[in-house]
Amino acid sequence: MNAPFVGQPVPRAEDVRFLTGRARYVDDIRPEGALHAVIARSPYGHARLLGVNKASIEGLPGIVGVIAADDIAHLPAEIPIRLAPLEGFQRFLQRPLASDRVRFVGEAVALIVATSRHAAEDALEQLEVEYEPLPAVVTYDAAREGAELLFPEAGTNVATRYSASMGDADAAFARADLVIERHMTAHRHTALPLETRGLIAHEEADGILRCWGATKVTQWNRRALAVMLGRPEHSMDLIEVDVGGGFGAKGEFYPEDFLIPFAALRFGAPVKWIEDRREHLLTTNHSREMEATVAIAFARDGTMLGMRAKVSADMGAYVRTNGGVVPAKAAQFLPGPYRMKDVALDVEALLTNKTPVGTLRGPGRYEAHFFRERLIDLAAEELGLDPAEIRRRNLLRPEDMPWSIGHLVPYEPPSAVDSSDVPAAFDAVTDAIGYEELRWEVRKPQPDGRLHGIGLACFVESSGAGPSETARVELREDGGLRVISGVSTQGQGHQTVLSQIAADAFDGGVPPSEIELLNGTASLIEGGFGTYHSRAVVVGGSAIHLAARSLRAKLLRVAAARLQLRAEDLVLAEGHLRREGSVQKLAALAEVRGWMREAGETPDATETFKPDGRTYTCGAHAAHVAVDTETGQVEVLRYIASEDVGRAINPLMVHGQAIGAAVQGIGAVFLDELVYDENGQLLTGSLADYLVATSSCFPNIESITLENSPSTLNPLGAKGAGEGGVVACAAAIANAIADALRPLGVEINHLPLGPDRLLRLIPEKPAP
């Protein structure tokens, strides 16, 4: 019974609790005697913090205490960098509470703890905090010039600068028949999971400090908290409960991840904090704000010869846990899935008086693919080539694999695309949308009076971040399996997909419905690195596969000795042990478990999987749009995204990930935007101002899952499947709109592309 579950569209086992209202999110937990925390936050983008007058709220009804910077001054409480520690970043870390200066609206200055949320909120209105406003730095130029500094002691607002290259870009440009260069920008937006952040912390009677509401990287966060609180790691646990979406933003170590446990210790009671939506928009990581000047050198036949780029990311006011992932990955992915070997990149990260930046699904890729794919279309037009044809001439081919992408990221080793069939992924979308006919159809006058356009974009995407992942598989007393994994879950459905993997690795002898998953919480298993960079299935799933194989081998060995048969003659099926070729059941697995015990073997196995590098997916997006030049409204008539995920463990869920990612990505082109004024005030601080895609916005989204290029770097052949849907959205939509507006001579170089922006680009019709 080989591989009966992997590859099947198994409906999710975990759905029942979500459908019946029985899921447990952090705000659903109400510990007895819990205190409630609210946070006083800076109303200024940039100001000297002159003082927090704690006495101003002491004695108000229900107030238990106030914590300000002086209460934590003795602790090494700088929030450390988890990823992408670029040179210079150490100077710009955030402490959980501002002490003498606030650097963005929403920065925490004090924590108020009260017996109820209402009491805490009432006191918040009374708390006296004195500020002396300073000019805010909100533009790239102001940050670079540094007339006003966020960190005067550093003497600069440039958090880091580096150059990276492969091949010889100068030589490539010297050979060029055509160079296309543009200045382009991507706009600031955020992941916006529907559930905001929240935490409950409590030092329980056993002396363990437990924090509910943690996710993503709980073991790393526990390590960070241990250092900051000066407490041993094993005296704390970070517990993952149901999480209402993450998309990169949730579960990073934020100031509250220190403050709430700290308050729980200080007041000796459970402390609960639930972020409200305004706080979320002000304080949870933003992403994607970036400007770039990108040049591509082309030969007359459309061959891409080389690339030069200067990428500047607006990092907001501090360097947070994600370090330089956003600018570094934008730079790394600029060359894309094309045979281009000569690349020179300059990267800088700038500090501004805005909310700090972190990763958002497809960090840096969304921006990079937009920049490059626009330039390819501009080149196609100059060279008189079809946009599909110019891409086909340059795409990486299966025979190019593995394809070196050089050493473009200073904090990582050189990397290579392991396996990919980009032309097949590209043909899949052009065929599906009927590109050859549609290409000409869109040029004709349309009955709806709008201008139509078609846009294409190709991408390559990495997944499966290391360093490793560990899993334990246990044979339960009832003959089912218990899988324990260090990856975490923000709603992806890991219970189902990881059970499918375990079931197959166990020869299908135990169905997924008899396999439980324990994961996410920091203390469950050593050596867990959490969920980010599409690694849960790729790396976590591989560890589970190995552990289940190991347990199977051990079980068969014990059973063979007991039955005096050869292990090769035994098979696992339907919760039983059988002899190969016979339907007769020799023993239930529950009984075999007893044999293992008697033989002095534990009925479990633990394995670690350490991938030898990242695994890369590829794909393409195609968009057909109609633009109303009177209103600036764009309708997405059809959108198709393909991704070669190597192996789709659960096609139903891969499809769901792709569609959900695409709607997020397309929505962000038109809707999601964090707007700041010149004082660093966020003008989009509620869901009435910060708009996201709703059910009526983008009804025509399709996805194509391909399995042409199994990963060569893990036993499952799997690659990430959650980010390909988002990474090329801005690229494909912008190309489609540019195609539609070509008769008007409009070029699209900047995001977003909501009606107001488009109207500014569209020339007024001459009066008749």
Add this chain to the structure above:
Amino acid sequence: MTPTESLSITLSVNGATVAREVPARLSLADFLREELRLTGTHLGCEHGVCGACTVLLDGEPVRACLMLAVQARGHSVTTVEGLTPAGGGLTPLQAAFQRHHAVQCGFCTPGMLMTATALLAGNPSPSAEQVRDALSGNICRCTGYVQIVEAVMDAAAGAEA
């Protein structure tokens, strides 16, 4: 009346009569979640935009974050917990959500189910566009809505068959 003053209310929640003293400023959502421990009703914005808190008031979808508990006095409230058919299991709509993979993180799901339940009660065979219209006040950040719309259409078709 001050916001902290308590008032007594009697209402029906998921078919059972509930009588409580509540502060005047307590929202219906907080009442359901904190007083009655019906935590299936979620809060995504607390300002009436996201729809995660949608419950039925006398069969009509309302935003429980915008209503005060005292305003529900004498009315009949249905939450996601009240959808479960007698004897347990899933309603056809809930089962369709599972079949179509219309749930990812699940945070929007109760609100979606309540809105769609009200839609189907009034219009047993809606068009896809009507489904999209009806759900347009419920934000989902995970699914992209495609599978949710499919699930509602499928549940409607199943009810007709």
